[in-house]
Amino acid sequence: MLPTDTSFDDSTLVGLHRHDKDLTLSFENVYVDGTLRFAELKLSKTTKILCDGEPTEAFEMVEQQGEILELAEVSGQLSLLISWLNLKKDTEEERSYEITCESIITTIGSISPDNPFDNSHL
16 A cells, blocks of 8 residues: 555656566655655556556566656556656657556655755755
């Protein structure tokens, strides 16, 4: 379940790791209680993945990073709208995903390096 004080909107998907039917999505700049942080979502025992409404075998990184336009969890299903950015070609491509899984575990990490709310250096 996603924490209520956490927003993945406008964060960046920077990594993906697959192990059997488990997926771990790594993000930076996730808004957590007033601070931008790194975070991971572990999706256990995925059963179905849709990309733009069509079944697909696997969730994969289309580009090196994807901007999260929307992210929501509803009864064991993670819905994502991602803008995949290719900085070298200056292109972007939007795709929607629905991933059905047994459970979602959220891990919140350290403060993101470009956190505008970090006043620790003052």
